[in-house]
Amino acid sequence: MTNLEKFREETKNWLDKNCPPSMRNGADPDIPVDEVWGGRNAEYKNPESKIWLDRMGAKGWTMPTVPKEYGGGGLTKEEVKVLNEELFHIGAKQPLLSFGIWMLAPVLLEYGSEEQKKEHLPKILKGEIRWCQGYSEPGSGSDLASLSTKAEDIGDKFLVNGQKVWTSYADKADWIFALVRTGAKEPKHDGISFLLIDMETKGVSTKPITLISGKSPFCETFFDNVEVPKKNLIGELNAGWTIAKKLLQHERAFISNFGLAGAVAGAGSGRDVVSIAKKHLGEENGKIKNSFYRTEIASHKIKEHAFGLTLKRAGDEGGKASATASMFKLYGTEHNKKRHELMVGASGVDGVAWDGDEFDENDKNLTRAWLRTKGNSIEGGTSEVQLNVISKRVLNLPSQ
């Protein structure tokens, strides 16, 4: 038996013993489902969610490629593939959703000191600390580098003052990774540092923002004379912009995958554009009855198929997060918006239902989901910013 076969055998056995029944295929549909984000104040409707997280966290399999000394699984690429196959095989639920894993951990591994990696990575991977992202400010959206939240050197600490906006789930997060100005305003890219701040520190406060969808996944976050130890600075002082850009690439790759995963997941949940169109517009010989919608949906499906193959190709080519992350972010979000527009349109007036008993839950949820997608092409860099990045970084077109 090769090492890889042995690994598969062990993994299978381990999952068999350790993946709780409600966390895999065949789970009792009456057991409530948690969206597990971890953190100091996490609450679980199903205790097995916590057991599954703790077991996977202890193994380091929430981020299996991370070296063992930082709490990861220390697995090779091939082993990760085997692990994913075995997880897929039993229909295992993702143990942890985490901005820490998707965004912060990769840059900590690249830019953090040994001490910082040892302190933060294990807590991220075990889901003990929930992170949020402090990038945008009221005056700095697309022009992120113009940010003005100030971190002043007061000896052994930084004194942070300012405001962040669009911080996802800041009201539930334990720590924030933030971009702060530690140097001059001009040149704007050169005075930025990457700082980790405990949300429990005196002077940090948050306020939720209600979106057009009626939901509040984002907050405003205020810093009022917040004292932050200097050891929380990642990388060099005033060299935070490089880290910020790297993190954005991870974020963009993640958001674009999210759009595609949504399309795949949607197909199973009844929120699939074809079944919605057939339900509301009728079906004839297995075809969507309205030929105008049918054509538009087919064209969209073709684009989505080609995009999915492009993500696969990038993986097969051994793709690292690079400038093409901008393409994935752009297309992932634009396709997701288009798909929702088609679903809403094909649903007719049911597609714009808001509340009340006259409407189906699915229709009301679709309305909210459609409105939520409008933010996809704004957050993490607008579609227009992605086009700028592709023009300059990939195509090398001149600046004006």
Add this chain to the structure above:
Amino acid sequence: MKLVLTEEEQFLKDTAKNFAEERCPISHFRSLRDNNDPKLWDKDIWKEMTALGWPGILIPEEYGGSNFGITGISVILEECAKTLTPSPLFATGVLGAFSITNFGNDDQKQDYLPKITGGDLTTALAIDESSHHNPADTEMVAKKDGKKFVLNGKKTFVIDGASADLLIVLARTSGNKGESSGLTLFLIDSNDTGIERIKLDMADSRNYANINFNNVEVSAKNILGDEETGGETVENILDIGRIAIASEMLGNAEAAFETTLDYLKQRKQFGVLIGSFQALQHRAAEMFCEIELTKSSVIAAMKAADEGSNELQRLSSLSKTMAGETLHLVSNEAVQMHGGIGVTDEYDIGFFLKRARVAEQIFGSSKFHTERYANISGF
């Protein structure tokens, strides 16, 4: 299915790139057009392609070929398309070689395949009978008369039809127009009595013909595959042809885009390079993305063909649609972004626009394949 080229495939692609750039730059195509060359491809270039083994890429080794697969021939076509290289490689090396290798009987393989690999026989696939591709609409009658058939009717828009030695002809042996059953494929010598070829003058200056069949007698031995099942056989041949032409169209789009990017980095107006204008940058970035999506669709389809995947039909329609839409966009934008010189005959970019619109029609337009994709997918 990994969406990357193997080392051998990459080697073929690199060889083809060098060959196209050195031996057939766009000026080669221009001179064939300007000299009213009747075949619109060059005999010596075809000899060189033969020496490189290209006509035999889809042919088994026992008949002198290399059996390198659909991906192998498609990446060669992609590279040749970048310089608009005209040659019989598509009609003979893909359509002819694939048809006879996969559906020919032993005698037919023995008769034709060594000649194809040797560059001594060119072929053409005659399917369409109207201005729009639709094999089921075949009306041409093949009437059985003892051990032979008598063919009457007209084929249109036959690629390489003006010069090919051997015609692969779809005809109706039973049923009616609109039915995909009752069709049969025949191998017919283009010099047979009753065949009249009318060379077409198309926008892209390539080799096409309409072909009239007046009481053409064909022996039953010349049926390709089985009688009455030509509808299925031809769909398989066409799917391979669609993937190969999609790869060509990808090459066209890549070259037109590359040329346009260069122009954006050279041309100055208002004292600055026009490539610094955001109005052009964003359109260029969108073209880049569409080309990337097309690349993925084409490589997935080529690999599906080589691996015998049951997704072949869907991926074939996907690749032809994506290539058609992308080349349509890029060829239009390329001309627009070149400004005035873009619409002059002296400048090459217009060739890509003309080639694009003809290629878009080959074996089904994007509209045809969007509908087919929807049917296969159950929309």
